[in-house]
Amino acid sequence: MAEKYDAIVVGAGIGGLAAALMLSHRGRKTLLLEKHRFLGGRCSSFDKEGFHCDLGVHLISRSDKGPIGDVLRRVGIPNPVKYVYVRPRSSYQGKVRTYPHDFKDMVPEKDFNGLMNFLGEIRSMPEEKMKGYDYTPLQTFLSQYTQEPLLHSWVQSICGIYTGCPIETASTGEFMRCLKWEAEARASGYPDGGCSAIADAYGDPFRKFGGEIKLGAKVQKIEVERGSAKGVMVGDELYQSDLVVSNADIQNTVLNLVGADYFPSDYVERIKGLTYTGGGGMVVRMALDKILTDIHMLGNITSLDRGEQARNIQQGIIPEELNLMLVVPSNFSNKIAPEGKQYVCTAGGGGGAVTKETKEAVKEAVIRTADKIIPGLRENLLWVNTTTGEEIENMLGEHGAGIGVQQTVDQVGDKRPKINTPIEGLYIVGCEAGGQGVGIELAANSAMEFMDEHCPIA
Secondary structure, three states, X not given: OOEEOOEEEEOOEHHHHHHHHHHHHOOOOEEEEEOXXXXXXXXXXXXXXXXXXEOXXXXXXXXXXXXXXXXXXHOOOOOOOOEEEOOXXXXXXXXXXXXXXXXXXXXXXXXXXXXXXXXXXXHHOOHHHHHHHOOOEHHHHHOOOOOOHHHHHHHHHHHHHHXXXXXXXXXXXXXXXXXXXXXXXXXXXXXOOXXXXXXXXXXXXXXXXXXXXXXXXXXXXXXXXXXXXXXEEEOOEEEEOOOEEEOOOHHHHHHHHHHHHHOOHHHHHHHHOOOEOOOOEEEEEEEEOOOOOOOOEEEEEOOOOHHHHHHHHHOOOOOOOOOEEEEOHHHOOOOOOOOOOEEEEEEEOOOOOOOOOOHHHHHHHHHHHHHHHOOOOHHHEEEEEEEEHHHHHHHHOOOOOOOOEOOEOOOOHHHOOOOEOOOEOEEEOOOOOOOOOOOHHHHHHHHHHHHHHHOOOO
């Protein structure tokens, strides 16, 4: 006889982990199914030759002061993850700078003042008013203050991290919220022990609250009867529940795990039409045989036209230097690299334009760029490991290798996919439905929204 659960969560990314943890804390008999042998999804880590490497390149926007810590506080657990805070910096024309203040001597006075007014208005704006800008492209709003290309490129570098899309299509309201929350928290940081520490901080108490985790358990089908969820199939085994929460990507859930025929046609077309973030170009992980830099995080700007750089790479024209985000996790945590060694990773290098044909050439351009930022890097390389956005998607088996569904003007606010679906008892959490915020914080917010609106305390 099939085992019955109060709730089944499909997928152990941060959204699924957070939802499962909160459900079990409320006394629900909860089963968490994950097709891989590890927890965390994009927020997972692996070991390579003594180095502890994240799957993606992460800084946590508000660390323990934001949604990641809020989930743990909701279940009565003091945050077990320690973070090292950092103020992100940027480099342009070979110089490391602290923006926005260093722009004062780099652009005309009227443009610098315009940028400061742009940032000041966002920081002082009530969040309720920000909703009125949800459907305004960020470039349109920014251009009212300045049209200086360097300033637009800098805002784009932040916007790409926040929303996974260019300023031409990014939601101004969503950018405003992300920026305001991060500025107020002043807690951008990296978890001690790498991003897998966050997944463990959710998974361990979930088990203590009585939750059950099955790894290597690939869900073939979500069972639906008479318009209601009834459980899931893993291989030949049926697990029953009237409450199924999917963290397995909304398109995969609707089109594959359930099937389009179970949903209204207009809902299916909407889900098919969603646009996803890429993988931030290509993640390049570099192990060094000595400590070469005290940099924690750096955003490198080379081309002011990021779209043009991506198009060139797609055509096989590889620039000498690349726009990229560089993080040195071993400078945040001594658990990342062996003593006396250093670990550097980058994201970017062409947006979503990296292909199998250009992968090696882009990797070489990333190393060239990183070597200029960290002199001596190339000659002290122990190994280099790369993952394209497409490879991350193939490994995880879902779209949106970066941060799921893009936060564009037609995919935020009331236009964002809802957590509840037309099928009774079937819900979506993660970076594809509900929520607001940056990256894994968006996923955690989605899970809390699910609990507040669809599983209120009795």
